Amino acid sequence: MEIIRDDYQVQFNSDNNTVLCSGSFRLTGSEYGPIMEILNTVADEQPEFLIMDLTALKFLNSSGINTLCKFVMRLRKNNISTVKVVGSNEFAWQKKSLANFKKLLPSLELEFE
């Protein structure tokens, strides 16, 4: 499952249960629909663990924050508690915005590299 555009990319690798989001997420609310579909499919497959690799995600607008937070809420609903989110120290926004994930799923592990 993947969406590859010039500005942004979303990929799910089932070999290592990793969702990779990269590029700049500056889409309109409705344009996040196809991304949400992929994320919902991943969450509903109820993997034992999940890794979200955001190290190459340069920008996330508020509609994108909403999309990723909804994904985390869906993981919680599906009792997927072993979740690791990997961000980058390069982007100051990540430490600020991604902290919300832990409020939604306290067992989630946040790591910055």
Added chain:
Amino acid sequence: MMQILGDFIERDTSENSDFLMINFSATSTPLKQRWRNNGLSADFLADYLTTFFPCDDDKSLQQRTELKEGVNFVANELLENAMKFNFSASKYPIRLFMGLEKKQILLYVSNYIDASVVNNWQYKLNEILREDTHKLFMEQLIKNDKEQKIDSGLGYLSMINDWNAKFAWKFESVKDDENVQKVTVMAQLS
């Protein structure tokens, strides 16, 4: 008639001030095609301001990076809002202004909105000014999850919570058109 919410500071356009102004003229081009301008403009403002904040150590470099990303996020959000909610884009322009001051950046975005929604808007903006924005953020997320809304309602809350942006708004009547009001939002970042 004019109404102010929050501590609104007027734009400084005097000769000895540093500022940038971008005007998006009234257009009939579809929103989807104009959307890309938001990101390009926000990136430009963020890059431009770095020349005004030289850094000579790690701490000042980190502060500059934060300010740059903050301006990028806030300018992008305010332009997205203005594009989404502008009343009759083919008739009214959108204007973006960035004032560079010694210790802060002031961003202003003005657009025109349907006069019938002003009361509702002001109610929500007053709520943002008055209440705990972290609590409002979590409440909004839960609401979005239940209602499947396209508009997230998280923009202002993210700008305040993540970037410590301070906001004020000015609403003005428009001469010869009582169906619209001009709204100018001011964001203060330091």
